[in-house]
Amino acid sequence: MSAARSYLDHNATTPVRPEVAAAMARALALPGNASSVHAEGRAARSAVERAREEVAALVGGSARNVIFTSGGTEAANTVLTPSLRRVGDGDASLLLVGATEHACVLDGHRFATERVEKIPVDDQGLVDLSWLAARLRRAGGERVLVSLQAANNETGAVQPVAEAAALVHHYRGLVHADAVQAAGKIPCDIKALGADVLTLSAHKLGGPKGVGAIVLASDGIEIGDRLVRGGGQERGYRAGTENVAGIVGFGLAAELAGRDRDGFSACSRALVLTIQTRLAANPINAVVFGAQTPRLPNTLAFAIPGIRAETALIRFDLEGVAVSSGSACSSGKVRRSHVLAAMGVPPALADGAIRASFGWNSTKEDADRFLSACEKLVATLYERRATGA
Numbered sequence: 001m002s003a004a005r006s007y008l009d010h011n012a013t014t015p016v017r018p019e020v021a022a023a024m025a026r027a028l029a030l031p032g033n034a035s036s037v038h039a040e041g042r043a044a045r046s047a048v049e050r051a052r053e054e055v056a057a058l059v060g061g062s063a064r065n066v067i068f069t070s071g072g073t074e075a076a077n078t079v080l081t082p083s084l085r086r087v088g089d090g091d092a093s094l095l096l097v098g099a100t101e102h103a104c105v106l107d108g109h110r111f112a113t114e115r116v117e118k119i120p121v122d123d124q125g126l127v128d129l130s131w132l133a134a135r136l137r138r139a140g141g142e143r144v145l146v147s148l149q150a151a152n153n154e155t156g157a158v159q160p161v162a163e164a165a166a167l168v169h170h171y172r173g174l175v176h177a178d179a180v181q182a183a184g185k186i187p188c189d190i191k192a193l194g195a196d197v198l199t200l201s202a203h204k205l206g207g208p209k210g211v212g213a214i215v216l217a218s219d220g221i222e223i224g225d226r227l228v229r230g231g232g233q234e235r236g237y238r239a240g241t242e243n244v245a246g247i248v249g250f251g252l253a254a255e256l257a258g259r260d261r262d263g264f265s266a267c268s269r270a271l272v273l274t275i276q277t278r279l280a281a282n283p284i285n286a287v288v289f290g291a292q293t294p295r296l297p298n299t300l301a302f303a304i305p306g307i308r309a310e311t312a313l314i315r316f317d318l319e320g321v322a323v324s325s326g327s328a329c330s331s332g333k334v335r336r337s338h339v340l341a342a343m344g345v346p347p348a349l350a351d352g353a354i355r356a357s358f359g360w361n362s363t364k365e366d367a368d369r370f371l372s373a374c375e376k377l378v379a380t381l382y383e384r385r386a387t388g389a
Helices: 018-028 039-058 072-079 129-138 161-170 244-281 309-318 338-342 364-387
Strands: 066-069 084-086 094-098 116-119 144-149 174-178 197-201 212-216 221-223 299-303 354-357
Touching: 018 244, 039 066, 039 212, 039 244, 066 072, 072 174, 072 197, 072 212, 084 174, 116 129, 129 161, 144 161, 161 174, 212 221, 244 299, 244 364, 309 354, 309 364
Parallel strands: 094 116, 094 144, 144 174, 174 197
Antiparallel strands: 066 212, 084 221, 197 212, 299 354
């Protein structure tokens, strides 16, 4: 970042890596349609297929089973349909989703409303596996699809996807894992997770906005009811001319994120720990959400009693620090988090939730600037209390 500002909102979107921007510029110069058979078309197709291999490698999947989309939201909307099934099986009739899922899951599925139930979470934001097991037993012979985030976008809480998948598969159900936040930050292997399908987004790991992917676990999983129809692209699963430049950027970003993951994790974890330690040492009673459970190494969500998020975001911004109050998915307005509500966080505390999230270009100076801004914010709170304002 420049000396003037620190960008700590990487969970909302991560700046494009310079190498990725350069690769995309070269791809934009390719004149061919990737579906054309002439030399120009074949060059575009080669670039797309190379990226497909790079994305597959990030999550331990097969390139053949990577389907490119316009982003993570479209990817989730596409797979969360009753017709996501094992080849030869019938459609699913029940969708179970974690209560803290992203809006693209909670509002973007294609099941009838009465056929959707939320899996409750504990006070750390982890899904209740006992509830899930009991609900699967009650489902009897119904086909069940379960959707869980690999890691939460607001708190960073890492969900027990593999354990949940073992339960679901015992009852012949299927599992979708939203790996948008997890991929490139923590190990996210589709086989280790036990997921039947993963969804990804490029702009969370140093790639461009507007491109995502579906990764099917095998050829034995299919999507009967395709969301975007009209052509044979992406094995018929997603019609429309491929966004070659975006896909190329996604592929390189996936390769770089995979290569740098361990270093990124260690650096981010150290920066978050520095901030969390300083917050704990200050007599402000800051509450860190999900403090007792494994979290993404780059994510810290907290609240300071008595400070509302709207006030804090403005103060941080004026001090040159970009943070958020949670998920950046609507019109930019600050609203109470459904994630924290599901965790049982009192409304007064949830109204003050702040999320700082680090990325590939974050530095110790960014953490120091954040802490300086935070201390000024707290000093203002103390001053207001002292004067009774």
